[in-house]
Amino acid sequence: MNDLKLINLKNSLRNAFFEILNKKSVEELRKLDWTSLNPDFYIEQDENNNKKVA
Amino acid sequence: MLSLVPIDIVTIDDLKNQWVKQLDNIGDDSDLTTYLASQYMHLIDWHVKLCDDDSCKDVYIYKAEDGRLRAIAEILDSSRSKDPSVKLLDIHIEPDLNSQFPDQLDFKFMMDLAEVFGAVLALASRMAFDNGTNKLKIYGRTEQMQSLFGALVSQADEFDFNMYLQGKWLIMETGEGK
Numbered sequence: 001m002n003d004l005k006l007i008n009l010k011n012s013l014r015n016a017f018f019e020i021l022n023k024k025s026v027e028e029l030r031k032l033d034w035t036s037l038n039p040d041f042y043i044e045q046d047e048n049n050n051k052k053v054a
Numbered sequence: 055m056l057s058l059v060p061i062d063i064v065t066i067d068d069l070k071n072q073w074v075k076q077l078d079n080i081g082d083d084s085d086l087t088t089y090l091a092s093q094y095m096h097l098i099d100w101h102v103k104l105c106d107d108d109s110c111k112d113v114y115i116y117k118a119e120d121g122r123l124r125a126i127a128e129i130l131d132s133s134r135s136k137d138p139s140v141k142l143l144d145i146h147i148e149p150d151l152n153s154q155f156p157d158q159l160d161f162k163f164m165m166d167l168a169e170v171f172g173a174v175l176a177l178a179s180r181m182a183f184d185n186g187t188n189k190l191k192i193y194g195r196t197e198q199m200q201s202l203f204g205a206l207v208s209q210a211d212e213f214d215f216n217m218y219l220q221g222k223w224l225i226m227e228t229g230e231g232k
Contacts, residue, residue: 001183001228003055006176009228010056012213014165014172020205022164029153031198034145035167036154037093 058114058127058177063105065115069123070098076149090154097146101126112143116174124148124170129178131185139189140182145174179215179228192224 001009021029029035059065077091104110116125128143149155151167175192182190194200203224210217216227 001180006056006180009179009215010169010172010176012172012215013175014168016206016209016212017168017171018165019209020202021168026153026156026159028198029159031196032153032202033195033199034147034171035152037090037097037146037152 056119056173056177057117058129058174058181059117059123061101061105061110061113061115061126063102065123066098066101066105069115069126070102072123073098073149080149080155086154090149090152094149097126116170116177118170118173122148124151125174127174127178129181131181132191133185133187137189137191138187139191140178140185140187142175142178142190142192144193144195145171175226179226182226183228188227190226190228191220192226194222194224 021035073094077087077094080087101110101113104113112128112130114127114129115123116127118124125148126146128145130141130143132139132141147167147170151163151170153159153167156163175190178192179190182188192203194203200219200222203219206224207217207219216225218225
């Protein structure tokens, strides 16, 4: 696979990912394995809107 | 040129320096940030140990054109398996693009994230091309990941390569095009 084909492939995938990811909320994104280091824990907000691990 | 660099003690050290700077720049000392920073250090230390044990041959670092080390990718050459392919098992993204840090996401964040995912998949596809299998299998561990793969496949008509689902795997075949 030459560099031009690689870049075209990367750009096609980038555009597709952007279209999909851009429709997601931050909460939805946090549940994806690739966008979180550990999607298996939850983030809660306290009464002062401070985030904390739950 | 963008590339997937095989991990070794030098590249993981470079990555550690870059990612620690990013964590420092986040600059708050909330419980969440402290926890995520410790998770990142655990991830990096784990890979340092893999390198020390000489057992990190299936781990690569995505290096962008500007030299930034933006993700760790676990990629397996399965060319000798029953279903010859390259398998992308997981991606660990840099702290700057970790969705757990920001409260809101902007255009640049989403574009950068899409760029990293697109680049890692394209480079892994090139590995599949180079090893003669022309098939990249991408594992979706959770329902959320499988849903993301489903959304990608729904756009497959616009691609000049084949993409489809097979159980928990997203398959990309780039060798011959459509």
